[in-house]
Each structure stands twice: as C-alpha cells, then as structure tokens.
Amino acid sequence: MVPEEARRRVPEPAKDSGYGRSAYERDRARVLHSAAFRRLAAKTQVHTAGTDDFLRTRLTHSLEVAQIAREMGARLGCDPDVVDTAGLAHDLGHPPFGHNGEAALDLLAGGCGGFEGNAQTLRVLTRLEAKVLAPDGTSAGLNLTRAALDATGKYPWPRRPGQRKFGVYADDRPVFDWLRAGAPADGRRCLEAQVMDWADDVAYSVHDVEDGVHSGYVALRPLLVDPAERAALCADVAATYSGESAADLAPVLVDLLAEPALAGLADYDGSHRAQAGLKATTSLLTGRFVAAAVAATQARYGPGPHRRYAADLVVPRRARAQCALLKGIALRYVMRRPGAEARYARQREVLAELVAALVRRAPEGLDPVFAPLWRAAADDPARLRVVIDQVASLTDPAAVAWHHRLTGRPGAGPAVGHPLDTDRT
Known part of the structure; x- marks a missing residue:
C-alpha cells in the first residue's frame, strides 16, 4: 500500500529498473x-549569468x-x-x-x-x-x-x-x-518546506556576500569603521528584510562584524590565501545558521525524528537577524550599485516588447511545446498565460535573442541584481 x-x-506502473x-x-x-x-545555468542569480567565472547562477x-x-x-x-x-x-x-x-x-x-x-x-x-x-x-x-x-x-x-x-x-x-490534501487549511507549510526555505535564506545571504566580496562590490571596511554606514545598513534591512527596527538590528550587526573571520575580509585582495579565508567564512556562517535552527527545533520538539506536519522549524531571532543583515549587505553594495537602473529598465522593456511580439505572432512564434497550448486555450486570458509561460521559460540570453529576432531591436546589457530584489526567493 x-x-x-x-x-x-x-x-504510474511499478518500475523494476534494478x-x-x-x-x-x-x-x-x-x-x-x-x-x-538545466536552464537555471543561464538564469540570473545576482550577477547576470556568464559575466564572471566565479559567480553563482540559479x-x-x-x-x-x-x-x-x-x-x-x-x-x-x-x-x-x-x-x-x-x-x-x-x-x-x-x-x-x-x-x-x-x-x-x-x-x-x-x-x-x-x-x-x-x-x-x-x-x-x-x-x-x-x-x-x-x-x-x-x-x-x-x-x-x-x-x-x-x-x-x-x-x-x-x-x-x-x-x-x-x-x-x-x-x-x-x-x-x-x-495539499490532509494539510492544515491555514496555509501552514510542512517541515520540509520550512527547511528548504531556511536553507534558501542561508545560501543566498551568505553566498551573495561571498560573491560580492570576491567581485569587489562589497567592501566591509566602511562598516567596521563608520557608525553612520552601519546605521544606514540597518535602516535598509529594517525596511526590506526584517520586522525588527534599525535600533534593534544595530547591536546584532556590531556582533556580526566582530566575528574575526568576517572582519578579516576587510582586506580581501583576491589572493589564494584570501580566497581560502573567504570560503572559510562562508562555511562558518552557513554551519552556524543551520546548527542554530536544528538545535532550537530539537529543543522545542525533542530529538525527533520530525517530518511533515509533526513540527515547525524554529529559527532563533539572532540567527534570523544576522541572516537579514547579510542580505542587506548584498542589497546595499551589489544590487543597488550606482548606474545599474538604466540596464534594469532595459531588461523590463525587453520582456514587455517580447510579450507584446509573441501575443501578436502566436501561435506561430511559440515553441512547439507552447503553440498547441495556445490553440487549446479557451479565451484571451488563457492565451496570455501561455505566452507568459513561454517567456518565463527562457534563459537570460535566450530572452535577449528572441527579442532581437522578433523586434529587430538590441537587447538588454548585463546587470547585477535589482533594487526590487528584496525577497530573493
């Protein structure tokens, strides 16, 4: 059974593959x-895919x-x-x-x-x-x-x-x-979804800072020496990533920056020794955030095993605040880099023009997977959904290529992050 x-x-029939x-x-x-x-290899994480051999993709x-x-x-x-x-x-x-x-x-x-x-x-x-x-x-x-x-x-x-x-x-x-049959009706997530969500938070908060330090966009020294810069970062985080006030986040940031492994990145120079230190910091922070959630969950619910709806993941306030501050570092120094907004605007124009072109040219302009779905759609909203599905399936370079082929106009140049990229999920 x-x-x-x-x-x-x-x-599905039982499989006996050995x-x-x-x-x-x-x-x-x-x-x-x-x-x-596979297509995630050419989709933007923070930095546009393909712009650096070190940086992460989706x-x-x-x-x-x-x-x-x-x-x-x-x-x-x-x-x-x-x-x-x-x-x-x-x-x-x-x-x-x-x-x-x-x-x-x-x-x-x-x-x-x-x-x-x-x-x-x-x-x-x-x-x-x-x-x-x-x-x-x-x-x-x-x-x-x-x-x-x-x-x-x-x-x-x-x-x-x-x-x-x-x-x-x-x-x-x-x-x-x-x-969702058998799941709580209030929208509660299973434990496995909560674990994945915290793993996502940990991964992108820690790794975005790692990428930012390596690429030269993130310089930690101003945060170490300038109280005004720390206050500005806490204000950014309070407005975008955390329910805590900037004043409550301030001492958490001070303690986070006092971590020797993180403070040591202030003089990062890209050397082999510096890269090893950067990876050690990434490993330390990731392990700390994971261990904090596991320990807090087991303290509340016992040693387990826990699965499905038998428990909720418990993330201590301090770990969540530190994670939010790391996100804020990437937001402030990478995603809000001066001069990037024009490129972000062009990316949005490319998608708008591409959707408009496909609405006009469907179904012939669609892939063989999507053209039959467009023909079978019952009404205009359903046909629009098929076009949106087609565009959403494209990688970054494919979207630019499709746009150029269908409109004859140049595409969007590379960019990093985006000011709206405040959830990163």
Whole structure:
C-alpha cells in the first residue's frame, strides 16, 4: 500500500529498473534531469549569468540550497530526498533577469492573474515540464509525489489582495488542492518546506556576500569603521528584510562584524590565501545558521525524528537577524550599485516588447511545446498565460535573442541584481 504522501497524481506502473530507488529518490532524479533545471545555468542569480567565472547562477544556487537542506533535514529526521528535491526545484519557475524579470512579468500578466516565481514553479513541476502524460493526453509535468510537491511550496496559498507572494495560479488549483490534501487549511507549510526555505535564506545571504566580496562590490571596511554606514545598513534591512527596527538590528550587526573571520575580509585582495579565508567564512556562517535552527527545533520538539506536519522549524531571532543583515549587505553594495537602473529598465522593456511580439505572432512564434497550448486555450486570458509561460521559460540570453529576432531591436546589457530584489526567493 503506497502511503498518501508518496502517491503521484497520475498513477504510474511499478518500475523494476534494478536500482531499488524509493519514490522520493525518483522525484529527485526527475528534477535533476529536467530541462527546466538545466536552464537555471543561464538564469540570473545576482550577477547576470556568464559575466564572471566565479559567480553563482540559479543552477549553482539551487544545488547549494539542496545540499544545505538535505543535511539540515536529515538531522531533524526528514526524508533527505524530499528536502533535497525541494531545494533543487524551488527556483524552476524564475524567469529571465531574476526578480527584475519577475516583477516585469507580474505587471504584464495582469490580465491572467499575474506572475509569481513560486507559483510558476508549481506550474513547471505539474504541467509544463515534459515527463508524464495524464490519461487524457495532457501533461502531468514531472508527476512528483505529494510530499515532494508540498515541500517545494513556500507560499501554499493563492494570490490575496495586498500580498505579493503566493504559490498557485487560479487554473492550477486542482493540482494544488490535491497536493495539499490532509494539510492544515491555514496555509501552514510542512517541515520540509520550512527547511528548504531556511536553507534558501542561508545560501543566498551568505553566498551573495561571498560573491560580492570576491567581485569587489562589497567592501566591509566602511562598516567596521563608520557608525553612520552601519546605521544606514540597518535602516535598509529594517525596511526590506526584517520586522525588527534599525535600533534593534544595530547591536546584532556590531556582533556580526566582530566575528574575526568576517572582519578579516576587510582586506580581501583576491589572493589564494584570501580566497581560502573567504570560503572559510562562508562555511562558518552557513554551519552556524543551520546548527542554530536544528538545535532550537530539537529543543522545542525533542530529538525527533520530525517530518511533515509533526513540527515547525524554529529559527532563533539572532540567527534570523544576522541572516537579514547579510542580505542587506548584498542589497546595499551589489544590487543597488550606482548606474545599474538604466540596464534594469532595459531588461523590463525587453520582456514587455517580447510579450507584446509573441501575443501578436502566436501561435506561430511559440515553441512547439507552447503553440498547441495556445490553440487549446479557451479565451484571451488563457492565451496570455501561455505566452507568459513561454517567456518565463527562457534563459537570460535566450530572452535577449528572441527579442532581437522578433523586434529587430538590441537587447538588454548585463546587470547585477535589482533594487526590487528584496525577497530573493
């Protein structure tokens, strides 16, 4: 008897491949081998993909999130393949140009319910990615188990007035309702989703600072010597990443900067010794944030094992505040670099012009995967959603190439981050 959490929406015949893999190991393999996962290699993380041999892309970020989530989940008693799959899959729905592209597509998709990267991830996993067909011939996406799909859901609720983040579009409600069967009705996330979310926070906060220091965008010395600069950073963080006031964050920042490994990066010169120190700092901070959450969760709920809805992840206030401050460093010194806004604006123009061109030229202008979906769409909002799906699937360079081919106009130049990139999820 297959447990409910290990069921797939479209039943599949038993496989005897000789590997003896579990259902969750199969889930992980399906994400790892998917086209959507490969495309993350050319999608913006903070710095535009391909602009530096050192810097991260959405693909490397997703691999790092999966590794952190797997180790943290295993220590708590979660199935490691479920949290690993969630980490690999969590960014599959992100469009070209990072959160700048996400904000642009949300405006362009107003006629069909908007755009949100996490809702798009669900759509990719359950509809757009080619792997399994339902009995009626429609795509079931990767047909992951209920547990794996639930673990990818950072925001398990539909769009709500005044709320920017959500996890499901209206026409994906049937599969959403199926995967959430038996889950609390209040939108509570399973433990595996909470583990993945904290792993995501830890990965991008620590690694964005690492990338920023290495690339020369982040200089820590002003924060070490200038109280006004520290106050300005705390104000940025209070306004974007934290519910705490700047005054409450100030002593946390002082303690964080007093960490010898972090303070030692003030004189970073790119040498082999300096790079080794930078990696040591990254490892130290990552381990500290993970250990704090594991210890606090076990202190509240016992040693475990814990999984699904038997416990909630407990992240101590200090660890969450330090993580937010690291995000703020990347925001202030990388994503808000002077002179970048013109390029961000051009990226948004490229997406707007590309969507408009495809609306005019569909279905002929669409890929073979999307053209039949456009023809089968019942109305204009449904056809617009297909166009948005097509554009969201593109990598950064592919979006520029498609735009140039369809409009004859030059594309968007490289940029880093974006002022709206304050959630980074």
